[in-house]
Structures are given as C-alpha cells and as structure tokens.
Amino acid sequence: MATTEPGHLLTYDFRPLNIDDTTHINETKRSLKILQWNIERNYEPDAIITTLKKLDADVMVLQEIDIDCRRSQSRNHMLELCEALGVKGGFVCEFLELESSIRRPRDQGGGIHGNAILSKHEISFNVIDHRYHGFDWDHHGSKLREPRKGQRYSLAATVRAPDLPPVLCYCLHLEVFTGIIDRVANFSEILQYASQHTDEIPHQIICGDLNTMAHSIARLSPKYATDRYRYLSLGETESSWWDRRVFAFHEQDGPVNSRLATAGWLSRVPWFFIRHWAWLYTHASGFSMDVLKKARNPGFYDPWPVNQVTLENPDYFGLFKAKLDWTLVRCMQVLHRSRGNEDYSASDHAYLLVEVVPDDDEQVKQEYILWKERRKQWNESGLLDEKGWMMTIVVAIAIAAYFCNN
Structure with missing residues (x-):
C-alpha cells in the first residue's frame, strides 16, 4: 500500500532507460500534445488506460486518481497508469479517504485520493499549497457521507521536451461544494504563482477541473452554489462569468x-x-x-468555447451540465484541439486534448498583443441562447418561490 499524507508528492518513473536519447521519439517535433482529463476515481481503469495509450499525449494532466481505495478495487492506479504508459508521473495527495459505514459502496475509501501530471519527457514537480479553501473536509465531510482528511492542493510541473523550451504545466481540481467567490479566491493563487514564474518560464498551461457549475438548476442547491453569485450571475453560465470577469482582465490592465x-x-x-x-x-x-x-490574468487564453460542456449529468432533465474542464494556454499557439469520451463511458468527464507550439522569443515579447488576438480568435459569446434565457427565467422564478415559502 502506498502511504502518504495530504500535500505530499508521490512519483513513479517507468520511462525507457534511454530517455535522454531522442531516438526513442518517432521524430523531433516542435509541438506538444497536452491532455486534460478528470478520470473519476479510476472506476473504469482498463478503458482509461486504453484511451490514454491511443491518444499518446506528451503530457497528461489528470484529476481524481485513487490509490488503495475500496471503491476502485483497492489498487494503486497511479502506479498502474505510469507503468502501463511508460511515463514519469507526479501525484499530489489531497485526501485520506476514511473508510466508514456512512459511505455508499461506490464511494468507499480506505486509501488516498489526488491529482497527477504524467509525461514521457523529463519532468519535475512542485506542490502548491492554498490559503483559500471553500469547504472544510476535516470537519464537514461526514455531512456529505464522505469522511476524509485533507484539502485541495494544486500541482505544478516543468516539462523539458527535446528541442523545446520548458513548459510549466498546472493540475487543478477546485472545490465543487462552495460558490464562485471561494473558487475564484483559490484560483487567484494559481494566477499569482504563474505570474511570478513568467520571466523564468513564459510558456505555461493551466489544466484542470475548475468545477465551474454554479448555474442553471445548480443555483437551487445549497451545496453547489453557496454565495451571492448564485443570483448575481443569472443570465450566463459560470464558465462564461469566469471568462468575462477573470480571464478578460490582464495583469497589465491594472x-x-x-x-x-x-x-x-x-x-x-x-x-x-x-x-x-x-x-x-x-x-x-x-x-x-x-x-x-x-x-489578474498574466496572459492565459482559452482555446475552447466558453460554454463547451465537459460534464453532463443525465438526471434533472439534462439541466445539470457545465464546462468544468479547462486548458488555459500562455505564450503558445494552439495548432489542434480535440475532445473525447463524449459518451462518458470511461469517466463522467469528457477529455480535452490540445497540441501547442511554444512562441519564439520575439513573440514572447509581444505577449500582451498576442493574448488579445488569441482571445478574439478563440472566444465565443457566453450569452445564453433563447432556450438558456427561458431556463434562467424558470430558475429565477423557482428561487423566488422558494424564499417566499420559507
């Protein structure tokens, strides 16, 4: 059994012994394929590994990895992933999943749980601790029938691929049982960390499950939308709200x-x-x-539509859906993008895959100008369509009726 504590880093390296020899790569290339995927506690381990092998990404940013939990066959899935894919990986433990009779069998613990970054290239890791947290799992996890010890941590990794400048990658999993205020506060620490490293490593990418879902029917839930923005963001999705209020403000703007x-x-x-x-x-x-x-955004842009759905719960008449997963790119051009697992058979999240080319030195100097151009190139309106506005009105009426009756 792999033993570690929340905030600790666990690494495995199953890369070929000749990793320093670029001949193990089919051909020298100027791009990187980077994958973002929440793999839902490894409930479908074989399908996950099969998918990852097929995608053959240079960097895999994964959330919700189980180690020794009963709900996922008490297996060390981090070790199995690294070994099956022949990569080096770093895993940050977020939670000790306490085994308990109040847990449902599908949620049973007994091990640890966290997030990871895997790569076929040379890679080094750093755990980012957070000051802001939206939920106290140590004291209130039992209320959700998931007693656990720990908190949310983020993982940063510097990838050094042959013939490419270093790329700083982040793996995030923001809290779902809170509201916009706490999520933005937690995320702001990543933006600050990124800004502090832009001179050293300008080429960066933030990947993660940001749990941006406090809209539509989720506004009625005291678990998933816990602050004033359950009402103040009416008329748009949370992902659209983030795009306008967080990502549209560059650090040079003030x-x-x-x-x-x-x-x-x-x-x-x-x-x-x-x-x-x-x-x-x-x-x-x-x-x-x-x-x-x-x-304040140090220059990340989103190459996906602001309302690109990556999780869709079949319950609640299909209204419980959102763009939870993000790939935010800085000082790199996106050549191609693709998404998969759209039937949600291997995980309850779709995956996002982007192929990027780092900017050259002259382009890096023009970061602010290129950021504006790329936001315009990739950005799509976050305003709701007619159906969305109708649903917003229905939700608003339901909220008003709830408070009138209570």
Missing part, C-alpha cells in the same frame, strides 16, 4: 481586477478611487482586496 465587481459600472471605476474606497469595493464584490490583486 493593479486590481476591477472586473470582479458585483455591479457592472464598478468595473469602470479607476484604481485611484478604488484605493481610497477599497472597503466599499470589496463589500460590493464579495472578494477580498488580496484576491482582487491576485486574480
């Missing part, structure tokens, strides 16, 4: 992210006034000044 304002007009207030009336701004938005300073 010292605080003024787009994270509750009222639209506040986003136009100059920093001079915000600095002297910070208490009003933070009260109106719900975000601390620390988060408003950190939640």
Whole structure:
C-alpha cells in the first residue's frame, strides 16, 4: 500500500532507460500534445488506460486518481497508469479517504485520493499549497457521507521536451461544494504563482477541473452554489462569468481586477478611487482586496468555447451540465484541439486534448498583443441562447418561490 499524507508528492518513473536519447521519439517535433482529463476515481481503469495509450499525449494532466481505495478495487492506479504508459508521473495527495459505514459502496475509501501530471519527457514537480479553501473536509465531510482528511492542493510541473523550451504545466481540481467567490479566491493563487514564474518560464498551461457549475438548476442547491453569485450571475453560465470577469482582465490592465465587481459600472471605476474606497469595493464584490490583486490574468487564453460542456449529468432533465474542464494556454499557439469520451463511458468527464507550439522569443515579447488576438480568435459569446434565457427565467422564478415559502 502506498502511504502518504495530504500535500505530499508521490512519483513513479517507468520511462525507457534511454530517455535522454531522442531516438526513442518517432521524430523531433516542435509541438506538444497536452491532455486534460478528470478520470473519476479510476472506476473504469482498463478503458482509461486504453484511451490514454491511443491518444499518446506528451503530457497528461489528470484529476481524481485513487490509490488503495475500496471503491476502485483497492489498487494503486497511479502506479498502474505510469507503468502501463511508460511515463514519469507526479501525484499530489489531497485526501485520506476514511473508510466508514456512512459511505455508499461506490464511494468507499480506505486509501488516498489526488491529482497527477504524467509525461514521457523529463519532468519535475512542485506542490502548491492554498490559503483559500471553500469547504472544510476535516470537519464537514461526514455531512456529505464522505469522511476524509485533507484539502485541495494544486500541482505544478516543468516539462523539458527535446528541442523545446520548458513548459510549466498546472493540475487543478477546485472545490465543487462552495460558490464562485471561494473558487475564484483559490484560483487567484494559481494566477499569482504563474505570474511570478513568467520571466523564468513564459510558456505555461493551466489544466484542470475548475468545477465551474454554479448555474442553471445548480443555483437551487445549497451545496453547489453557496454565495451571492448564485443570483448575481443569472443570465450566463459560470464558465462564461469566469471568462468575462477573470480571464478578460490582464495583469497589465491594472493593479486590481476591477472586473470582479458585483455591479457592472464598478468595473469602470479607476484604481485611484478604488484605493481610497477599497472597503466599499470589496463589500460590493464579495472578494477580498488580496484576491482582487491576485486574480489578474498574466496572459492565459482559452482555446475552447466558453460554454463547451465537459460534464453532463443525465438526471434533472439534462439541466445539470457545465464546462468544468479547462486548458488555459500562455505564450503558445494552439495548432489542434480535440475532445473525447463524449459518451462518458470511461469517466463522467469528457477529455480535452490540445497540441501547442511554444512562441519564439520575439513573440514572447509581444505577449500582451498576442493574448488579445488569441482571445478574439478563440472566444465565443457566453450569452445564453433563447432556450438558456427561458431556463434562467424558470430558475429565477423557482428561487423566488422558494424564499417566499420559507
């Protein structure tokens, strides 16, 4: 049994012994294939490995990996993945999954659970601890019938492929049992970390399950939408809200992210006034000044539609669906993109695969200009269509009726 504690890093290396010899690669290339996939606790281990072998990505960013949990046959799935794929992988433990009679058989623990980054190339890892957390699993996990010890951690990995500059990759799994405020606060620490490393490694990609699902019918749930933005984001999906309020604000646009304002007009207030009336701004938005300073995009763009669904629960008349999975690219051109597992047979998430080419030195110097161009190139409107607006009205009426009756 693999023993480790939350926040600890576990690594395996099953790459060929001649890894330093580029002849083991079919041909020297200038691109990297990077995969993002939440593999749902390895409930379907054979299908997952078969899919990963077929995709043959250079870097695989995976969430929800089980080690020694009864719900997934008490197997070390991290070791099995690395061995079957012939790669080096780093796994960050997030939770000790406590075995308990209150757990459902499908959720039974007994082992550990976390996220990982795997690569066929040379790779080094760093665990990112977080200050902001949206849910206290140590004390409240039993309320969800999943007692566990630990918290959310993020994983950063520097990939050094032959004939390419280093690429800094991130693996994230944000909290689902909270709201937009806590998720953005947690994510802001990743943006700050990325910004601090852009001079050293400008080529970066954030992959992860951001659990951006606080819209549609989820607004009615006190578990999945726990703050004021369950109402204040009416009219759009959470992923669209993130695109407009977080990713559209570049760090060169100002010292605080003024787009994270509750009222639209506040986003136009100059920093001079915000600095002297910070208490009003933070009260109106719900975000601390620390988060408003950190939640500034250092140049990541999203090469997927803002409402690209990657999880669709068949319950609730198909209304429980969202874009949870993201691949956010910095200083790299996206050549190709593809998605799969659209029947959700190997996992309850679709996977996202992007092939990227790092920018050259001259392009890196033009990062801000290229960021604007690429956002325009890839961005699609996040406004709801007619059906979406009708559903928003229905949800709004349901929320009003709920409060009137209580």
